[in-house]
Amino acid sequence: MDANHPSQSIQVVFNGAAETLKGTVTISELLILKQLPINAIAIVVNDEVLPRSRWNHVICHQYDRINVFSAVAGG
Amino acid sequence: MKSFVDEFEKLSADVMSLKLYSTTAQDVERALLNPTGNLSSLMALLSPAAIAYLEPMAQQSAALTRQRFGANLGLFLPLYVSNLCANECDYCGFSMSNKVKRKTLNQDELNQEIAIIKQRGFDSVLLVSGEHETKVGIDYFESILPHVKSKFSHVAIEVQPLETMHYQRLAKLGLDAVMVYQETYRPHTYAKHHTRGKKQDFNYRLATADRIAKAGIDKIGLGVLLGLDDWRLDALFMGHHLQYLEKTYWRTRYSISLPRLRPCTGGITPKVELNDAGLVQLICAFRLFNPQVEISLSTRELASLRDNLWALGITHLSAGSSTQPGGYLNPSTQLDQFEISDDRSVDQVVSRLKQLGFNPLWKDWEMAWINQ
Amino acid sequence: MLTISDHQFTSRLFTGTGKFSDQDMMLAAIKQSQSQLVTLAMKRIDLHTNHDNLLAPLQSLGVKLLPNTAGARNAKEAIFAAHLAYEMLGTKWIKLEIHPDHKYLMPDPIETLLAAKQLCDEGFVVMPYVHADPVLCRRLEDVGCAAVMPLGSPIGSNQGLATETFLKIIIEQAQVPVIIDAGIGSPSQACHAMEMGADAVLVNTAIASSAQPEKMAQCFAQAVITGRQAYEAGLGPVNRQALATSPLTGFLGQSV
Numbered sequence: 001m002d003a004n005h006p007s008q009s010i011q012v013v014f015n016g017a018a019e020t021l022k023g024t025v026t027i028s029e030l031l032i033l034k035q036l037p038i039n040a041i042a043i044v045v046n047d048e049v050l051p052r053s054r055w056n057h058v059i060c061h062q063y064d065r066i067n068v069f070s071a072v073a074g075g
Numbered sequence: 076m077k078s079f080v081d082e083f084e085k086l087s088a089d090v091m092s093l094k095l096y097s098t099t100a101q102d103v104e105r106a107l108l109n110p111t112g113n114l115s116s117l118m119a120l121l122s123p124a125a126i127a128y129l130e131p132m133a134q135q136s137a138a139l140t141r142q143r144f145g146a147n148l149g150l151f152l153p154l155y156v157s158n159l160c161a162n163e164c165d166y167c168g169f170s171m172s173n174k175v176k177r178k179t180l181n182q183d184e185l186n187q188e189i190a191i192i193k194q195r196g197f198d199s200v201l202l203v204s205g206e207h208e209t210k211v212g213i214d215y216f217e218s219i220l221p222h223v224k225s226k227f228s229h230v231a232i233e234v235q236p237l238e239t240m241h242y243q244r245l246a247k248l249g250l251d252a253v254m255v256y257q258e259t260y261r262p263h264t265y266a267k268h269h270t271r272g273k274k275q276d277f278n279y280r281l282a283t284a285d286r287i288a289k290a291g292i293d294k295i296g297l298g299v300l301l302g303l304d305d306w307r308l309d310a311l312f313m314g315h316h317l318q319y320l321e322k323t324y325w326r327t328r329y330s331i332s333l334p335r336l337r338p339c340t341g342g343i344t345p346k347v348e349l350n351d352a353g354l355v356q357l358i359c360a361f362r363l364f365n366p367q368v369e370i371s372l373s374t375r376e377l378a379s380l381r382d383n384l385w386a387l388g389i390t391h392l393s394a395g396s397s398t399q400p401g402g403y404l405n406p407s408t409q410l411d412q413f414e415i416s417d418d419r420s421v422d423q424v425v426s427r428l429k430q431l432g433f434n435p436l437w438k439d440w441e442m443a444w445i446n447q
Numbered sequence: 448m449l450t451i452s453d454h455q456f457t458s459r460l461f462t463g464t465g466k467f468s469d470q471d472m473m474l475a476a477i478k479q480s481q482s483q484l485v486t487l488a489m490k491r492i493d494l495h496t497n498h499d500n501l502l503a504p505l506q507s508l509g510v511k512l513l514p515n516t517a518g519a520r521n522a523k524e525a526i527f528a529a530h531l532a533y534e535m536l537g538t539k540w541i542k543l544e545i546h547p548d549h550k551y552l553m554p555d556p557i558e559t560l561l562a563a564k565q566l567c568d569e570g571f572v573v574m575p576y577v578h579a580d581p582v583l584c585r586r587l588e589d590v591g592c593a594a595v596m597p598l599g600s601p602i603g604s605n606q607g608l609a610t611e612t613f614l615k616i617i618i619e620q621a622q623v624p625v626i627i628d629a630g631i632g633s634p635s636q637a638c639h640a641m642e643m644g645a646d647a648v649l650v651n652t653a654i655a656s657s658a659q660p661e662k663m664a665q666c667f668a669q670a671v672i673t674g675r676q677a678y679e680a681g682l683g684p685v686n687r688q689a690l691a692t693s694p695l696t697g698f699l700g701q702s703v
Contacts, residue, residue, distance in 0.1 A: 025646035041492065068491065069489050070501075
């Protein structure tokens with residue numbers, strides 16, 4: 001996967017909202033950026049579940065749709 | 076392969092026998108209130124204590140049968156295709172060392188038998204043979220089945236135990252049912268009566284119903300030869316077998332047969348006597364235990380007794396049977412497997428059934444339009 | 448002891464986490480219920496609100512978490528949800544819940560069977576929520592489900608065991624645990640379900656929407672224990688009068 005140029009910015013859709021990210025951002029880094037818990041969540045990138053083991057390796061790309069799910073109360 | 080053998084090995088005949096023979100009247104009364112699918116109830120209903128409750132058992136059994144089957148009684152006829160046999164079974168006229176004339180029907184002879192059977196009105200046939208793997212094996216059965224199936228809506232076989240893949244091949248050719256009787260569920264007794272040939276393998280025979288079910292055959296018939304051992308205990312084992320099969324192979328239908336040991340060429344006498352009251356008890360106990368199992372009554376009982384048994388829980392019967400290969404064309408007694416007891420012709424039996432309020436059925440309507 | 452897949456439970460009351468007025472109340476009620484298995488749903492995180500930590504307190508109660516696929520409208524979405532749940536919670540246990548019908552929340556049998564088959568093949572411990580259809584339950588068992596969860600009445604309706612006749616058939620025929628789920632509205636209904644021979648019951652709305660959820664949870668706990676003990680003790684048979692007709696065994700004469 002190509003790394004983005006440090007000064008380049010990209011647009012992604014994060015949990016339904018538009019986000020601008022600068023440079024090369026992995027999924028793990030994105031979570032830290034958004035101050036989200038690392039545990040007990042699942043991540044879906046472009047309609048595919050992204051295994052936890054890959055969060056450090058996968059880089060966000062232009063127009064990626066990234067969704068974060070967690071467990072909630074419900075029958 | 077997982078089979079009933081695994082379950083059977085967990086059962087203790089001694090424990091079952093002890094419990095059965097210490098059944099009280101109270102146990103029977105409790106069983107009568109909750110008999111369906113309950114093996115403890117079946118045990119109580121098969122016990123000597125239940126003899127005093129025969130009439131209420133009969134009333135309940137008759138009502139249950141009417142509810143499930145209406146007044147219908149299905150007619151079928153056995154067609155013996157061969158009496159060649161490679162087993163030694165001391166209770167059977169076909170036993171290999173018995174000096175009887177051996178015969179396997181060729182296509183012409185088979186056609187002649189079929190023509191007579193069809194003329195009599197039958198649409199359900201049971202192909203029977205001895206157990207001779209090499210001369211009358213899967214190839215022979217495969218060769219005759221298509222033609223037989225073209226003539227009869229329902230075809231069952233009662234032959235030697237086969238492999239699953241053999242049953243699958245026969246299923247593809249339209250085989251509807253397989254009867255395989257364990258004869259007795261007591262291994263020691265079994266060994267005493269089966270002294271030569273592949274039939275000596277108790278476990279292989281015991282696992283046959285599983286193989287038939289796995290092959291997707293629609294109906295399986297179980298049975299014991301009542302009298303080889305303690306008939307109450309053998310019947311109870313058969314109840315366990317039936318319940319295991321119904322639970323495991325839930326898409327399959329089941330039937331039971333209750334043949335009593337009869338004199339035959341070379342004959343033996345029953346170990347434990349089974350009188351008419353006992354037969355009544357068996358029919359009723361099984362019906363109460365299982366409202367949907369088919370119960371078959373062959374011609375090996377007297378006409379007068381058969382006429383009293385129809386109402387109690389019977390669903391299928393044969394009439395005017397011959398138990399020798401070629402016996403419909405040329406009736407004679409020497410080749411008989413067993414002496415027959417109800418000698419009436421099928422017309423006589425049908426007329427009697429109607430008189431008694433039953434509806435003799437030639438064709439099992441369920442299968443009529445599922446032609447493979 | 449109730450065994451499902453490789454897990455053993457001493458409590459046969461399972462609970463849901465939905466519809467409680469707040470998280471503290473939910474946790475208190477679950478504690479009183481003594482439930483050892485709790486269902487949860489999954490949702491996309493709302494970035495604008497504080498994320499209540501749901502899991503840590505639940506886990507401190509020592510309960511097993513059973514994520515469900517509620518929200519899925521078909522097999523594809525349910526399978527996706529199961530994969531999500533696995534990533535999220537590290538468990539392969541999944542409650543299959545597919546209800547495209549928004550009014551009565553009736554489970555879709557076809558999508559459920561399809562999803563169950565694939566998920567079982569992938570090694571999930573599948574517990575499908577379905578209508579009380581005995582043949583459907585057999586089919587689910589055949590494809591490898593670890594249990595079946597037939598409904599008593601519509602979710603949240605508190606109508607009790609409207610499907611009682613069919614639940615009894617399912618209980619009689621099943622070779623896997625039968626957990627009656629949905630519609631149980633009172634402790635007596637839960638007790639009755641256990642007396643019938645159910646292996647467990649799942650209760651959510653009746654506890655969560657009670658005026659006193661903690662107390663209600665306690666009542667359910669007791670009811671489930673009582674019902675199960677009664678079943679094991681052996682309930683007395685119900686007397687059925689038979690109509691006598693003319694004698695059927697008279698022909699046997701004195702030989703009887």
